[in-house]
Amino acid sequence: MTEAATGTIxxxxxxxxxxALxxxxxxxxxxxxLHSGHMGDDGSGESxxxxxxxxxxxxxxxRVARQRTVNHALADLLAMRIHALAISARAPGE
Structure with missing residues (x-):
């Protein structure tokens, strides 16, 4: 089960x-x-x-350029606080 994100991260x-966008x-x-106990789970509930x-x-x-754009906006979070980020990026009308 997933939950809408409301935490600090x-x-x-x-x-x-x-x-940025x-x-x-x-x-x-x-x-x-969904990843509790898996590699990358730091126990914070925000990984x-x-x-x-x-x-x-x-x-x-x-698609790759879009993901790079998102990753760039979140670079330091990805380096230090986020273990995994799945991205679905679209332009209006797609």
């Missing part, structure tokens, strides 16, 4: 992606409970996330 993900749709889901984002900034970009 989830709020930071939301704030950073909103500032002005999304028309953004959902951040904390999937850490694994899924992001679904729609932004005009992705128009004309490949």
């Amino acid at each position: 989830a709020a930071e993900i939301t704030a950073r992606l909103t500032a 002005s999304p028309t749709r953004l959902e951040v889901v904390n999937e850490s409970a 694994h996330f899924r992001v679904e984002i729609e932004s005009a900034a992705f128009a004309g970009q490949s």
